Structures are given as structure tokens and as C-alpha cells.
Amino acid sequence: MSAMLEPDRPVLSDAELLERLARRDSTALIEVERRHWSSLYAQVYAMLVESEAAERVVREVFAQLWFAAERFPLKRSLWTWLRDMARELSRAELALAAPSTQENPSIRRLHEASTPPHPGSAAAGSDLGADAGDELPSGRYRQGEKVDGDGPPRDACAW
DSSP, rough: OOOOOOOOOOOOOOHHHOOOOOOHHHHHHHHHHHHHHHHHHHHHHHHHHHHHHHHHHHHHHHHHHHHOOOOOOOTTTHHHHHHHHHHHHHOOOOOOHSHHHHHHHHHHHHHHSSSSOOOOOOOHHHHHHHOOSSSOOOSSOOBBOOSSSSOOOBBBOOO
């Protein structure tokens, strides 16, 4: 059994592939993807740390290359353009993934004002006002200790 060797294919430069892309040659796009996919994916994954988002961004980079090939700036290298586009799309992906309350401090303040404080927090105690009294009851409490009278048992968790 003999191994079949692939016929020698000429190695095309990125500039030649870009010219073929401008003429809508899909095999040129396949070759560009074969050359640059893994490097772009590694770069994008390092920024996003999420495989699905990284794959989506890299696919979008190659889609934009397909549509922009006719207008591609010839003074830039293909790799530089791909890398810059991947960074830009990664930053956009991060901005979309970030909660809007972190981006806009006024929205965060509005959210904090509309959210009731946790019952055990210091802010909750200040909302109780004069009805609850200003001081915590004095004395030591033990779990299950009864109050004088008919009230419920005092519990150390109650305060």
C-alpha cells in the first residue's frame, strides 16, 4: 500500500489571495481562513475567555473580509487587518456582555435606589426609624430563651 502524495500547489501570498478575494474567489477565502483561523481564535479567546463568543467573532472577521475585499487598503498587510478587526469585534462583544449598570453610573444609582435593602443590612436598620427604636436590646440572648410574658422566644439569630 503506497501513500498518495498531494500534488505540489503553489503557495500564494496574502496579497495574491486578497486579489482573488476581490474577484469573489471563495477558494481564496478558504485558504485565508486555513492560514489565519487558529491565530485569530487564540487572540480573541484570550480577550473573551469564552469559546462560543470567540468562534462567533472570528467567523464575523472572515465575513467582513469577504465583503470588504474589494475596498481593502493595499498599504496594510492582511494579517494586520484581520488582527485589528478581531480586536475591535472582541471589544464590542465585551461591551455587549457587560451589564449596563456598570457602564452608566446613573443607572446603577437608580437601580440601588429602587431596590429595597436587605433586612439584615445597616441600611435596613436606618429605614426602620423611630418605630423600631434606636438601640438593640441589651443583655445576653441564648437560643430558645423565653421572654418575660407571652411573647415569642428570643433567639440569637433575631438580632
